[in-house]
Amino acid sequence: MPINEDSEEWKEGRRLDPLQVHISNILRRNDEQAFTLEEITDHIIEDEADALFLLDSVDEEQALEEVDEETYGLIKSRIAMKLEDLGWRNFIEWKVIGYEDADIGTVYFTNSDKESVSPIAKIVDVYPRKFSSIEEDIEDLADDVEELQYGVNNLRGENY
Missing domain, CATH: 1.20.5 (Single alpha-helices involved in coiled-coils or other helix-helix interfaces)
Known part of the structure; x- marks a missing residue:
């Protein structure tokens, strides 16, 4: 049943970012593990890229082989920006692993059950x-x- 755009239901509705939903689902389904940016990117390209309009009609089984380096980099940077936003709002946690040994380390991301602590993030959401x-x-x-x-x-x- 359609609703009016002037209705309270419409005004109170939220716009969900499909990429955010998919990243959150990946981390929530595997909340005992942490993943690198590359692992999250690969998973999204393999399973979700077509649905997220990141790729146009690429066969899921051959998605990684079909994506050129430039396209992969663009998708990866978009996912990195979304991870930064999710981290800022405490929906995910991230840590640098191996920094002491390699002097660079690798960033890993995982699901967070913490309450959002940024009042600005809450304001932006609400x-x-x-x-x-x-x-x-x-x-x-x-x-x-x-x-x-x-x-x-x-x-x-x-x-x-």
């Missing part, structure tokens, strides 16, 4: 539309102020 409209209002006000300044400068020029 009130995205309100902030968008406030931002638009501020931009409109800035445009109005700019027009007023232009008008005042023109009047000053005419008076001199």
Whole structure:
């Protein structure tokens, strides 16, 4: 049954990021393990890339062989940005393993059961539309102020 866009249900609804959902599912299903960025990327390319519109109609069994280095890098960077966001909001945990021995280490990601600690993250989750409209209002006000300044400068020029 359709709902009206002015309804409370629509206004209170949340937009889910499919990539975030898939990453969370991978980590939640394997919450006793931690994965590298490459392992998460490979899993998503093998199982989820077509559904996430990361690849166009690539056979899942041959996905890794079909993805060129540049496309792999783009997908990997998109996943890395999403992991950073999920970590910032405490939905996942990450640690660097092997830093002492190799002087670089490898970053591993795992599921987190912690409560989100960032008040800004909660605000962004709960009130995205309100902030968008406030931002638009501020931009409109800035445009109005700019027009007023232009008008005042023109009047000053005419008076001199």
